Amino acid sequence: DADVTQTPRNRITKTGKRIMLECSQTKGHDRMYWYRQDPGLGLQLIYYSFDVKDINKGEISDGYSVSRQAQAKFSLSLESAIPNQTALYFCATSDWPGAQGEQETQYFGPGTRLLVL
Amino acid sequence: AQKVTQAQTEISVVEKEDVTLDCVYETRDTTYYLFWYKQPPSGELVFLIRRNSFDEQNEISGRYSWNFQKSTSSFNFTITASQVVDSAVYFCALSEAEAGGTSYGKLTFGQGTILTVHP
Numbered sequence: 001d002a003d004v005t006q007t008p009r010n011r012i013t014k015t016g017k018r019i020m021l022e023c024s025q026t027k028g029h030d031r032m033y034w035y036r037q038d039p040g041l042g043l044q045l046i047y048y049s050f051d052v053k054d055i056n057k058g059e060i061s062d063g064y065s066v067s068r069q070a071q072a073k074f075s076l077s078l079e080s081a082i083p084n085q086t087a088l089y090f091c092a093t094s095d096w097p098g099a100q101g102e103q104e105t106q107y108f109g110p111g112t113r114l115l116v117l
Numbered sequence: 118a119q120k121v122t123q124a125q126t127e128i129s130v131v132e133k134e135d136v137t138l139d140c141v142y143e144t145r146d147t148t149y150y151l152f153w154y155k156q157p158p159s160g161e162l163v164f165l166i167r168r169n170s171f172d173e174q175n176e177i178s179g180r181y182s183w184n185f186q187k188s189t190s191s192f193n194f195t196i197t198a199s200q201v202v203d204s205a206v207y208f209c210a211l212s213e214a215e216a217g218g219t220s221y222g223k224l225t226f227g228q229g230t231i232l233t234v235h236p
Contacts (some may be wrong), residue, residue, distance in 0.1 A: 042229050
C-alpha cells in the first residue's frame with residue numbers, strides 16, 4: 001500500500017462549488033504539505049503544517065483553506081472553486097529533522113487532477 | 118527570496134546518449150538543501166537525491182550522477198546511457214535552513230525539464 005494517498009485522484013467540478021481534497025499518510029511523519037502544479041511552473045506551496053496545531057500559509061494560499069484532522073490527515077478545501085484553480089494537486093509529507101537538524105526528504109502522494117468548469 | 122531556475126524547458130535525445138539537466142539556484146542562506154525529483158508520465162513525484170550545502174562531493178548512483186558547485190550555484194544532473202524509461206519531467210528544488218541546519222521545511226521548485234528519450 002502507498003505511504004501517502006490522495007483522494008479523489010480525479011475531480012471535475014463547477015465554478016462556485018466547494019470541494020475538498022484529502023491526504024492520508026502512514027509514514028508517521030509530523031510535517032505535511034499541499035502543492036499545486038501548473039504546466040511550465042513547477043510546484044508551488046499552498047499550505048503546510050508542522051504538526052496538528054501548526055498550520056501555515058504558503059506562496060499561493062488565497063482561495064484555499066486546510067484542516068489537519070490528525071497527524072496522518074491533511075485536507076485541502078477550495079471554498080468556491082474557479083477555473084484558474086484547475087491544476088494537479090500534490091500532498092507531501094516529511095519527518096521532523098531531529099536533533100541533528102538534517103533536512104528531511106519530502107515524499108509525495110500520487111496527485112489529484114482537478115478540473116474546474 | 119530563494120529561486121530555482123531550470124533553463125532547459127525540453128530536451129530530446131536518442132537512447133544511449135548522455136544528457137545533462139541544468140539547475141541554478143539563488144539563496145541568501147549559507148545552509149540549504151538541494152533536491153532532484155522525477156515525474157514520469159504517470160504523474161507521481163519520485164525522490165532522486167538530496168544534497169546539503171556543506172557537502173560538495175559529487176554523487177553517482179548507477180547511471181545517474183550529480184555535480185554540485187557552490188561557486189556557480191549549480192546542481193546539475195547527468196544521466197549516462199539514457200534509456201526510454203528515463204523519459205519524464207525532472208525537477209530541481211531548494212529548501213533553506215536555519216544556521217544550525219534545521220530546515221524551514223518548504224521546497225522551492227524549478228519549472229522542470231521535460232526529457233524525452235527516443236528509441
